[in-house]
């Protein structure tokens with residue numbers, strides 16, 4: 844089977860430089876975080892397979908349950924602009940050693956592909972990159988509803 848040319852392009856683009864760019868955008872987005880309750884500012888940036896990049900932050904709410912994490916903010920922004928396929932997502936929080944997505948976000952991200960790479964950074968600049976399928980093994984997804 845011949846690989847989709849668009850996928851090849853993204854694989855070539857998914858370099859350390861791309862990861863650093865996504866992390867830089869996530870870091871910038873974290874500065875806009877609305878987190879008066881947790882004081883845990885998180886930023887995220889997602890790379891769509893068409894090359895588009897969206898960034899966003901967590902937005903808390905006095906009801907607590909109305910809070911939305913940065914990862915879901917960026918996916919809602921991207922999906923509402925017509926993007927459905929994603930290659931990578933960076934997550935940054937200056938207060939976290941590594942800022943991995945919470946369980947709710949892992950489920951939300953996995954809806955759009957098991958191979959999405961999640962990138963996060965330690966305070967010393969070391970990167971960790973894991974696919975969402977590694978962060979959420981045995982994930983429940985759209986295909987489970989078709990059985």
Ligand SMILES: [Zn+2]
Pocket residue numbers: 912913914944945946947948949
């Ligand atoms: Zn979350």
